[in-house]
Amino acid sequence: MSEAQFDGKQLYALCERLYPIARSLTGPGVRATLQELARTLVELAPDAPALETVEIASGETVFDWTVPDEWVAREAWIRGPDGRKRARFSDHSLHLLGYSEPVHTTMPLAQLQSHLFSMPDRPDWIPYRTSYYRRTWGFCLTDRERASLPDGDYEVYVDADLGPGSLTYGELVLPGESDREILVWTHVCHPSLANDNLSGMSVALAVAAAWARRNRRHTLRFVFAPGTIGAIAWLARHPQLRARIAHALVMSNLGDAGPFHYKQSRDGTADVDRVFAHLFANESSLGEATILPFEPYGYDERQFNSPGIGIAAGCLTRTPHGLYPQYHTSGDDLSFISGTALVQACALVMQATRMLDGDRSYRNLEPYGEPQLGKRGLYDTTGGENERRLRQLATLWVLNQSDGSRSLIDIAIRARMPFAMIEEAANALLAGGLLADITPSDARSGSPDKGSR
Numbered sequence: 001m002s003e004a005q006f007d008g009k010q011l012y013a014l015c016e017r018l019y020p021i022a023r024s025l026t027g028p029g030v031r032a033t034l035q036e037l038a039r040t041l042v043e044l045a046p047d048a049p050a051l052e053t054v055e056i057a058s059g060e061t062v063f064d065w066t067v068p069d070e071w072v073a074r075e076a077w078i079r080g081p082d083g084r085k086r087a088r089f090s091d092h093s094l095h096l097l098g099y100s101e102p103v104h105t106t107m108p109l110a111q112l113q114s115h116l117f118s119m120p121d122r123p124d125w126i127p128y129r130t131s132y133y134r135r136t137w138g139f140c141l142t143d144r145e146r147a148s149l150p151d152g153d154y155e156v157y158v159d160a161d162l163g164p165g166s167l168t169y170g171e172l173v174l175p176g177e178s179d180r181e182i183l184v185w186t187h188v189c190h191p192s193l194a195n196d197n198l199s200g201m202s203v204a205l206a207v208a209a210a211w212a213r214r215n216r217r218h219t220l221r222f223v224f225a226p227g228t229i230g231a232i233a234w235l236a237r238h239p240q241l242r243a244r245i246a247h248a249l250v251m252s253n254l255g256d257a258g259p260f261h262y263k264q265s266r267d268g269t270a271d272v273d274r275v276f277a278h279l280f281a282n283e284s285s286l287g288e289a290t291i292l293p294f295e296p297y298g299y300d301e302r303q304f305n306s307p308g309i310g311i312a313a314g315c316l317t318r319t320p321h322g323l324y325p326q327y328h329t330s331g332d333d334l335s336f337i338s339g340t341a342l343v344q345a346c347a348l349v350m351q352a353t354r355m356l357d358g359d360r361s362y363r364n365l366e367p368y369g370e371p372q373l374g375k376r377g378l379y380d381t382t383g384g385e386n387e388r389r390l391r392q393l394a395t396l397w398v399l400n401q402s403d404g405s406r407s408l409i410d411i412a413i414r415a416r417m418p419f420a421m422i423e424e425a426a427n428a429l430l431a432g433g434l435l436a437d438i439t440p441s442d443a444r445s446g447s448p449d450k451g452s453r
Contacts, residue, residue: 003347006206008339011346014040014205015198015255019334022093023191025132025226026058026070026167029093033188034170034224037205041172044205048212049173051224055166062236065229068132070165071099073158078112078139081152087139093191094330096158097138098130103158112154118143119329126330128193132229135162142330167233169225172208176216181241182356183248184208184349185300185313189226193332196321199255203345210350218246218357231300235309247272247356248313250301254345255337258319260289266305268294270312271409275355278413279348286348292320316349355419359409362402362426362435371399376432390417394425402426404438 017036023029031053038051060067076089076096087095097117115138117129123143131138137158170188184207186200201224208222221241225234235242249272262276280289296302298321304313318341326332373379378395397415398408408426412419429435 003343005210005350006343006346008343010044010339011202011206011342012334012337012339014202015194015337015342016334018198018201019192019194020093021191022073022089023189023197024071024073024098024130025068025189025229026165027072029191030168030188030226033201034168037170037201037224041205041209044209045212048209049175051170051172054169054171056169056233056237057166058164060233062229062233065232067167067229067233068099069163070167071160071162072165073100073160076100076139076158076160079155079157080109080150081154082150086145086149087141092126092330094126094128094140096160097136097140098128098191099132099162100137100158100160101135101162102160103137103156106153106155108153109149109151112156115139115156116141116146118146122325122329122331123147125326128191128328128330167226167229169223169230169234171224172222174208174211174216174220174222176219176357178217179219179244180246181219181221181244182353183245183304183311183313184220184222184353185231185248185250185304186224186252187227187230187300188224189230192330193328194334194337195253195255195318195324195332196327197252199337199342199345200252202342203251203254203349206342206346207349207353210346211353216357219244220353220357221245225300227300228303231303235303242309242311245311247353248301248304248311249349249352250299250304250313250315251317251345251349252299252315253317253319253321255341256318256324257338257341258324259287260345260348261292261317261320262289263292263298263301263315263317263320264294265301265312265314266294267312270314271356271359272312272314272352274409274413275352276314276316278355278409278419279352282416282418283348283351285344316345318345351419355409355412358419358423359407360426360437360439361404361407362398362430363404363438364399364402364434365436366399366434367403370396371434376434378428378432378434390421391425393417394421395429398422398425398429399434402435407439 077085190197301315304311
């Protein structure tokens with residue numbers, strides 16, 4: 001994988017800037033996050049289209065859901081009989097239960113306990129808890145601090161607004177030769193959680209910036225949206241786009257030190273599934289990368305794979321959600337991720353999307369035996385012996401398999417060779433007059449009609 005085009009320090013610095021922002025399902029934290037992403041995109045790719053911000057009003061019906069009220073939290077704390085303020089929202093955004101309604105009251109500790117959340121098995125971490133669709137309020141704190149709370153009356157203060165507003169998402173569209181699309185999706189609704197939120201955003205933005213500098217056959221669409229309701233609202237509002245999405249990838253948890261995991265789409269046979277299976281099997285630098293079967297639980301891939309939508313979306317992570325102790329706790333801080341891990345994730349996503357974008361189908365125009373390559377200048381005599389042999393082998397694989405029923409992805413998988421090498425061989429053979437491009441016109445920049453395989 002080529003990692004040279006990505007800067008680990010730059011990616012990590014973006015996460016540092018995003019980490020303090022108090023994000024939630026809606027509200028100013030999401031907007032501030034999208035503004036920082038838009039600013040960083042200009043730095044990374046000055047000529048790229050702008051990252052557009054879209055607002056959807058509270059109360060709008062989106063399929064079976066309703067866009068919720070907007071939540072704006074300013075300050076929150078509890079103050080005990082000793083006069084000390086604890087669980088201050090200004091100290092850590094995880095301290096306040098997400099979507100807490102405003103409150104200012106006094107109550108005894110015994111009554112307050114039903115509004116407190118901690119983790120006895122992780123006594124030094126603050127848990128991440130929300131109550132998006134049930135009106136209540138609450139505080140999250142370490143179990144060690146909770147156990148030390150003195151008995152007595154507590155003043156409870158939540159300065160927040162919860163009322164009509166809007167849900168916000170960001171979208172970047174990179175037009176290609178075709179309106180067939182590759183969709184890259186990540187969520188933006190979590191507060192100060194570095195791996196489960198910031199890593200996906202930073203990788204998606206860096207890959208978008210890299211694609212902005214390349215020629216594209218597909219149109220690439222990058223969406224940064226709140227989890228679940230964001231995907232549902234986007235799908236409800238874009239019925240015309242659903243048929244154009246040829247490939248889709250959801251991303252999160254890409255900054256930790258664990259091995260990569262890819263969760264398949266609903267049927268497990270989409271090109272995006274085959275691409276990651278091929279890369280995991282043939283890229284030794286990926287280590288113990290694992291393919292996981294689809295299940296209707298997880299991130300927004302479950303919305304795209306729902307039966308009424310039918311977009312085959314896979315999900316790429318390192319350690320999957322819920323399988324590392326820091327998940328949804330204050331332990332998922334900036335020390336848990338690294339620039340090196342982010343760069344490797346960028347390179348993998350770039351390689352996968354390159355395969356999806358570059359896939360074509362060809363027909364061998366000299367199929368009666370092996371054509372004479374030397375007289376066409378296609379018999380490679382440059383480079384080291386092993387390099388020459390691999391390039392020649394790639395050429396022979398493309399000639400042998402190009403009967404109109406297989407694409408370059410099929411050939412790379414069959415040959416167990418890098419897609420870039422197979423694509424390079426095909427381009428040389430096309431220029432030499434030995435291949436004809438027969439990619440169906442409705443997939444001219446994407447994968448061929450599956451019925452032709």
